[in-house]
Amino acid sequence: GQNIDQPTEMTATEGAIVQINCTYQTSGFNGLFWYQQHAGEAPTFLSYNVLDGLEEKGRFSSFLSRSKGYSYLLLKELQMKDSASYLCAVVAGDYKLSFGAGTTVTVRA
Amino acid sequence: GAVVSQHPSWVICKSGTSVKIECRSLDFQATTMFWYRQFPKQSLMLMATSNEGSKATYEQGVEKDKFLINHASLTLSTLTVTSAHPEDSSFYICSARGEREEYEQYFGPGTRLTVT
Numbered sequence: 001g002q003n004i005d006q007p008t009e010m011t012a013t014e015g016a017i018v019q020i021n022c023t024y025q026t027s028g029f030n031g032l033f034w035y036q037q038h039a040g041e042a043p044t045f046l047s048y049n050v051l052d053g054l055e056e057k058g059r060f061s062s063f064l065s066r067s068k069g070y071s072y073l074l075l076k077e078l079q080m081k082d083s084a085s086y087l088c089a090v091v092a093g094d095y096k097l098s099f100g101a102g103t104t105v106t107v108r109a
Numbered sequence: 110g111a112v113v114s115q116h117p118s119w120v121i122c123k124s125g126t127s128v129k130i131e132c133r134s135l136d137f138q139a140t141t142m143f144w145y146r147q148f149p150k151q152s153l154m155l156m157a158t159s160n161e162g163s164k165a166t167y168e169q170g171v172e173k174d175k176f177l178i179n180h181a182s183l184t185l186s187t188l189t190v191t192s193a194h195p196e197d198s199s200f201y202i203c204s205a206r207g208e209r210e211e212y213e214q215y216f217g218p219g220t221r222l223t224v225t
Contacts, residue, residue, distance in 0.1 A: 031212055042202050042216040043153070087152060091212045095141060099152040 004100035006088050011106045012078055020073045020086050020103045028093035034062050034073045035087040037102070043087055046073065075105070083107045112136055113205050115217035122193055122224055130188045130220045132203030138183035139205035143214060144176075147200040159186050193224040 003025040012018040024032070031050035035043035047055055049064035049071060061074040075082055088100040112135040122128050132142055141160050145153040157173075159165040159180035167173045177189040186205075190197055200221055204214035 033213075035216075040200070040219070040221070042219045044216070045213065048213065095206060095212060096143070096155055096158060097153075097214060098155070101152045104150075 004088055004090055004098060006086075006100040006103045008101065009104045009106070011108060014078055014080060014107055014109050016078050018075045018078060018105060020075070020088075020105070022071045022073070022088035022100055024069050024071075024088070024090050024100075026069075026090055026092040026098075029066060030091040030093070032062075032064055032071050033087075033089040033091070033097065034060075034071075035089060037085045037087055039085075046086075078107045080107050080109070111207060111215045113139075113203065113215045113217040115203055115220050117220060118218060119221040120223070122222070124194055124224055125192055127189055127191045128193055128222060130190075130201055130203075130222075132186045132188070132205070132217050134184045134205045134207075134215070137205075137207045139186075139207060140183065141206040142180055142186040143204045143206070144178060144186075144188050145202045145204070147202060147219075153202060156188075190222065193222070195224045198222055198224045 006022045033048050034046040037043040047062035049062050054063045059076045064071045085102040085104050087102045089097040114133045116131045144156045146156050147153050155168050156171045157165045157167045157178050159178045161180050161183050165178035180186040200219050202219045203217045206214050
């Protein structure tokens, strides 16, 4: 199996930056996904990293270090609508996704 | 593109009855579909993987006789919760993997099941 760790909760102010870390231990690594999930809704795709480095997509960026088993999701210029749970998920060996427990981000005015 | 639907979006049933949840890929053919369960404030837990035309592969601890999965076509998979109990109340989410994308999964909107 895979061990995937991410913080449980984070709080930040509107307009600020928040970085959500994810560490994992796995074999046969085939990439890491970040999803956003609002309460009672399905996860929506944010990013996919399989190579080391930073992927930037608008206000959201995702970084991966395969050698360290580490990724982070960076949310810039936070908006109230960014309040949600952020899920780190690893693909290892086969096509199955293993999810972390999720990080609940609360954006305050 | 890559839209996945689920039906129903929510259902309430009595203990002991069975409930069927449908997952459809609307604009692509899904070679593989996945069923997840999510309890409040917890992450998604994979229940089973289904490939069109073959038996589903269940994760450890998931009862295959209780959670029946049928993937009869490339656009439809169904999950039937048999003899439902209150502890089966959860948010059930399906996802589909297309023919082109190697690892990305497209998620359905989820089905909220409440067993009374």
